[in-house]
Amino acid sequence: MIPTIPQPRAARIAYGAYVALFFVYLALPLTVVGVFAFNNGQFPSLPWEGFTWNWFFGDERPMIGVFHERSILRAMGTSVFVAFCVALLSVAVGLSNAFLFNRYQFRGKSLLYVVMLLPLVIPGIVLGISILVFSSTVANAAWDAAKVDIQALRPGLPLVILGQFSFIATIATLVISARLQKFDRSLEEAALNLGAGKLTAVRTITIPFLAPALIGAMVVAFLMSFENFNTTLMLVGSDAPLTIAMFDRLKEGSTPLLNAVSLLLMLGSSLLALVMILFQRRR
Amino acid sequence: MKAEAKLGFVLLLTPLLLWLVLLIFIPHIDMFLVSLRERVGVGKYETSLANYLTFFREPLYLWTFLRTAVMSTVATAITLLIAFPVSYYIAKIAKGRMQSALFLLCLIPFYVSELVRTFGWMILLRETGLVSNLLQWSGLVDQPVEMLYNDAAIMVGLVYTSMLFMVVPLVTTLESLDDSVIEAGYDLGGNAFSVMREIVIPHAAPGIVSGCIVVFMLSLGNYLTPTMLGGKDSLWFTQLIYSQFIVRFNWELGAAFGFMLLFLSSVIVWGMLRLTGQTLEKTMG
Amino acid sequence: MTPDLECVDLIRRFGETTAVDNVSFEVPAGSFFSILGPSGCGKTTIMRMIAGFLDPTSGDIRIKGKSMAGVAPNKRPVNMVFQHLALFPMMNIADNIGYGLRRKGMARAEIARKVDEALERIGLPGIGKRKVDELSGGQKQRVAIARCMVMEPDVLLLDEPLGALDLKLREHMKIELKALQAAFDTTFVYITHDQSEALVMSDQIAVMNKGVFEQVGTARELYYRPESAFVAGFVGDSNRWRGRIERIEGGEMEMRTESGLSMRGALHGRQLSAGDTADIFVRPEAIRVARSETELASFDNRISGTVSSLLFNGAASRVLVQGGDGGEQIEVTLPQSGEYATLSKGDPVHIGWSGEQGNCFPAGAA
Numbered sequence: 001m002i003p004t005i006p007q008p009r010a011a012r013i014a015y016g017a018y019v020a021l022f023f024v025y026l027a028l029p030l031t032v033v034g035v036f037a038f039n040n041g042q043f044p045s046l047p048w049e050g051f052t053w054n055w056f057f058g059d060e061r062p063m064i065g066v067f068h069e070r071s072i073l074r075a076m077g078t079s080v081f082v083a084f085c086v087a088l089l090s091v092a093v094g095l096s097n098a099f100l101f102n103r104y105q106f107r108g109k110s111l112l113y114v115v116m117l118l119p120l121v122i123p124g125i126v127l128g129i130s131i132l133v134f135s136s137t138v139a140n141a142a143w144d145a146a147k148v149d150i151q152a153l154r155p156g157l158p159l160v161i162l163g164q165f166s167f168i169a170t171i172a173t174l175v176i177s178a179r180l181q182k183f184d185r186s187l188e189e190a191a192l193n194l195g196a197g198k199l200t201a202v203r204t205i206t207i208p209f210l211a212p213a214l215i216g217a218m219v220v221a222f223l224m225s226f227e228n229f230n231t232t233l234m235l236v237g238s239d240a241p242l243t244i245a246m247f248d249r250l251k252e253g254s255t256p257l258l259n260a261v262s263l264l265l266m267l268g269s270s271l272l273a274l275v276m277i278l279f280q281r282r283r
Numbered sequence: 284m285k286a287e288a289k290l291g292f293v294l295l296l297t298p299l300l301l302w303l304v305l306l307i308f309i310p311h312i313d314m315f316l317v318s319l320r321e322r323v324g325v326g327k328y329e330t331s332l333a334n335y336l337t338f339f340r341e342p343l344y345l346w347t348f349l350r351t352a353v354m355s356t357v358a359t360a361i362t363l364l365i366a367f368p369v370s371y372y373i374a375k376i377a378k379g380r381m382q383s384a385l386f387l388l389c390l391i392p393f394y395v396s397e398l399v400r401t402f403g404w405m406i407l408l409r410e411t412g413l414v415s416n417l418l419q420w421s422g423l424v425d426q427p428v429e430m431l432y433n434d435a436a437i438m439v440g441l442v443y444t445s446m447l448f449m450v451v452p453l454v455t456t457l458e459s460l461d462d463s464v465i466e467a468g469y470d471l472g473g474n475a476f477s478v479m480r481e482i483v484i485p486h487a488a489p490g491i492v493s494g495c496i497v498v499f500m501l502s503l504g505n506y507l508t509p510t511m512l513g514g515k516d517s518l519w520f521t522q523l524i525y526s527q528f529i530v531r532f533n534w535e536l537g538a539a540f541g542f543m544l545l546f547l548s549s550v551i552v553w554g555m556l557r558l559t560g561q562t563l564e565k566t567m568g
Numbered sequence: 569m570t571p572d573l574e575c576v577d578l579i580r581r582f583g584e585t586t587a588v589d590n591v592s593f594e595v596p597a598g599s600f601f602s603i604l605g606p607s608g609c610g611k612t613t614i615m616r617m618i619a620g621f622l623d624p625t626s627g628d629i630r631i632k633g634k635s636m637a638g639v640a641p642n643k644r645p646v647n648m649v650f651q652h653l654a655l656f657p658m659m660n661i662a663d664n665i666g667y668g669l670r671r672k673g674m675a676r677a678e679i680a681r682k683v684d685e686a687l688e689r690i691g692l693p694g695i696g697k698r699k700v701d702e703l704s705g706g707q708k709q710r711v712a713i714a715r716c717m718v719m720e721p722d723v724l725l726l727d728e729p730l731g732a733l734d735l736k737l738r739e740h741m742k743i744e745l746k747a748l749q750a751a752f753d754t755t756f757v758y759i760t761h762d763q764s765e766a767l768v769m770s771d772q773i774a775v776m777n778k779g780v781f782e783q784v785g786t787a788r789e790l791y792y793r794p795e796s797a798f799v800a801g802f803v804g805d806s807n808r809w810r811g812r813i814e815r816i817e818g819g820e821m822e823m824r825t826e827s828g829l830s831m832r833g834a835l836h837g838r839q840l841s842a843g844d845t846a847d848i849f850v851r852p853e854a855i856r857v858a859r860s861e862t863e864l865a866s867f868d869n870r871i872s873g874t875v876s877s878l879l880f881n882g883a884a885s886r887v888l889v890q891g892g893d894g895g896e897q898i899e900v901t902l903p904q905s906g907e908y909a910t911l912s913k914g915d916p917v918h919i920g921w922s923g924e925q926g927n928c929f930p931a932g933a934a
Contacts, residue, residue, distance in 0.1 A: 002375050002465050005466070005469055018369075026392050029403025029406075030395065030399070032413060033399055045411040046411065093299070096294075096295050097299050100295040100299060106292070110564070112299070114563055116303065117563055119307060120497070121496065121563075122307075123503055123504025123521075123545065125524055125525070125544070126314075129524065129537060129541045130311045130541065133310065133313050133317050134313040134314070135310075163306075166302070166307060169302055223394055230521070243397075243398050247398060250398075250402065250511065254405070262402060265396055269395055273394045
């Protein structure tokens with residue numbers, strides 16, 4: 001149960017084995033994806049045809065590597081752009097929300113807080129279609145009224161960004177609020193006492209204190225946006241982000257090219273996660 | 284409030300309201316209104332419950348709906364059963380560096396896209412996949428076995444993909460249980476079973492509820508995993524929504540489906556909260 | 569009669585360090601036994617071994633004569649009041665108290681009756697339906713004890729349970745704990761680093777330091793006749809001086825401190841000889857203050873000096889006296905009967921004490 005309660009040896013070993021097995025289960029699919037990125041054949045499956053870097057660097061058919069595959073590179077760029085916008089927007093709104101809920105008492109505050117949490121319990125696909133429906137209602141109304149076609153309201157990147165932002169903002173708010181709650185307000189008062197103005201106090205004392213949470217929220221928002229599928233699927237136009245592009249390819253059958261992309265994704269996000277952890281530990 | 288404070292308040296409130304009203308509230312109301320429209324001619328609509336009637340009259344729709352709900356429930360239960368012992372191990376048995384290392388190991392797979400995770404299972408489970416080859420090699424079967432495109436494969440994928448959202452809240456709540464409370468349970472004559480039932484599980488209840496809510500929600504709203512591991516005809520409700528919106532371009536019916544999905548998930552979330560006496564703020568916030 | 573609790577040659581090592589080093593003691597039935605020591609002295613280790621959360625490296629623990637080796641914590645006839653009480657926050661008060669009885673498989677009605685009885689006994693009838701966090705610190709304390717006492721344990725272990733309370737409540741709980749122990753007539757083993765808790769409540773106290781028992785005795789014995797320099801320094805306050813023994817005569821000795829103060833003391837049978845370096849401990853309350861030297865004629869140590877500092881602390885007020893011929897400052901308890909109310913800094917005073925009152929130990933022992 002806990003180490004101080006004596007347990008039979010067999011039970012402890014069995015428990016340890018179960019946990020070990022769990023981690024094997026966690027690692028298995030990812031390992032397999034990674035390993036087959038180096039398969040010198042047309043399929044990411046057995047038989048193993050030997051080792052190759054071609055799925056990364058190859059530049060002639062049938063083995064065009066990631067770095068020479070235009071459509072994949074473009075999708076990656078789209079994803080980075082979308083993720084960056086979503087992260088920026090979410091952290092900005094999240095910071096504002098955190099201050100609102102932490103610093104002000106007002107009627108309906110707890111109700112508003114619950115409403116703010118709702119996007120987390122709305123299925124992503126429903127978020128996607130509701131925004132799709134609403135935006136085209138507005139676009140159609142604009143067309144009927146003034147014969148202007150607002151491109152931004154048709155499926156495409158602006159809608160994808162808004163759709164992802166609509167629930168990632170909640171997560172950013174929660175991450176930043178958690179840290180703001182730990183802030184000792186007397187530090188701000190001390191700054192005021194030493195002659196700082198109200199905004200200066202927040203800028204020089206509170207924001208630096210929140211920095212780890214801001215970075216953390218930024219990274220989490222970036223990763224969540226990057227790997228989002230459900231909401232994006234409903235709002236995407238002609239510029240497909242990476243997950244959608246990969247999904248379309250996967251439907252047609254897979255080559256180790258997709259493994260190579262996946263491996264790069266894994267490395268990229270692990271690196272990002274690692275940077276975040278190191279940054280937060282340093283604080 | 285002083286004028287300055289009032290200005291600050293309004294400035295902070297505006298983005299929140301813009302976000303919630305423009306991206307959450309009005310879109311859902313609009314979607315509801317669209318779901319109440321019936322197309323009677325080209326560009327002509329009437330308000331009616333026709334779309335919902337279609338949903339209830341067509342056995343395939345209703346069946347898919349119920350099947351998705353039941354499968355999601357089962358996936359949630361399995362995830363909880365698998366995750367609880369592991370979370371307990373991380374929170375209460377592992378100590379120091381080992382503890383943080385294990386916790387981190389749990390997180391890493393989920394920094395990677397769901398697509399990649401599902402792709403991994405496809406490589407493992409398909410006819411030419413590793414598991415099939417392993418079974419042939421070990422002599423258990425004498426020809427390739429297709430393990431994709433069935434409900435078990437969907438289940439494996441859903442459980443795998445949701446694991447993190449169960450492990451994290453469980454580890455967090457279990458960690459907050461003081462060791463001495465468990466010791467007190469033993470000291471007063473409890474055994475592993477009774478301490479688990481009367482002390483550990485009641486303490487972990489908020490974590491269990493929040494984990495279950497999130498996992499259930501994610502399973503219910505999942506499109507990728509059922510489609511890739513279960514095949515195109517895996518009868519997942521999100522596929523119906525997708526096909527009405529994107530393939531058939533029947534937004535009215537799609538909106539009605541979307542609303543049914545939202546309704547189902549809200550009812551289950553609300554029910555779970557009520558059943559365990561938790562609130563949304565406590566479990567999510 | 570077999571003692572309720574008996575520890576024989578108990579040793580516990582953690583890697584290289586020996587937390588408990590060959591400790592043996594007995595606790596007679598119905599008594600209040602305290603283990604007093606600074607944090608890290610090994611007292612918690614002993615308690616956790618008795619409760620069964622740690623196995624001794626060697627040695628044996630016997631309860632009512634029965635060895636506890638290999639007996640799981642949930643099968644031992646001892647119960648423990650944890651440092652932070654460890655009340656179950658997920659249950660109400662009645663369920664907390666009834667927890668152990670449910671484990672025994674007792675009938676519901678019987679449990680309810682026993683719980684009510686226990687609540688009655690701790691003076692909190694009718695709070696069974698309340699939640700743990702609705703109680704005050706003192707009430708939680710009593711509930712934690714009741715939760716153990718319904719189990720009718722042979723020995724009740726208490727792990728610094730008063731540590732988290734504020735001062736006033738702690739004073740009150742000391743008296744109440746002693747009363748509860750008498751009411752339940754159970755053997756209590758109490759560990760603490762707070763000497764006043766141990767002195768007030770215990771029948772027997774073991775002073776523990778660095779894994780060993782320095783001395784086991786009643787409160788008075790520890791206070792007046794410490795057997796080691798550690799005990800003399802740890803229990804109560806003392807003036808402590810180091811010096812050389814100049815002369816030994818029968819049971820008496822004379823020493824000169826490093827700063828030149830000469831004083832007499834009693835040997836109390838300790839192994840000391842002329843020329844040894846030694847530490848002498850004299851309690852502030854053993855020293856008399858007087859306005860004139862004649863009042864101190866009966867004491868064999870007398871010093872004239874001036875008040876260098878007044879430390880007012882109500883009943884525990886003291887003065888620091890600087891001897892006329894230099895040397896250390898001497899801390900002296902100030903009688904509160906009124907005649908020294910006007911004493912102030914710089915006033916001349918005379919102090920004196922009987923050599924009998926001092927305790928002298930070979931230097932370097934602690």
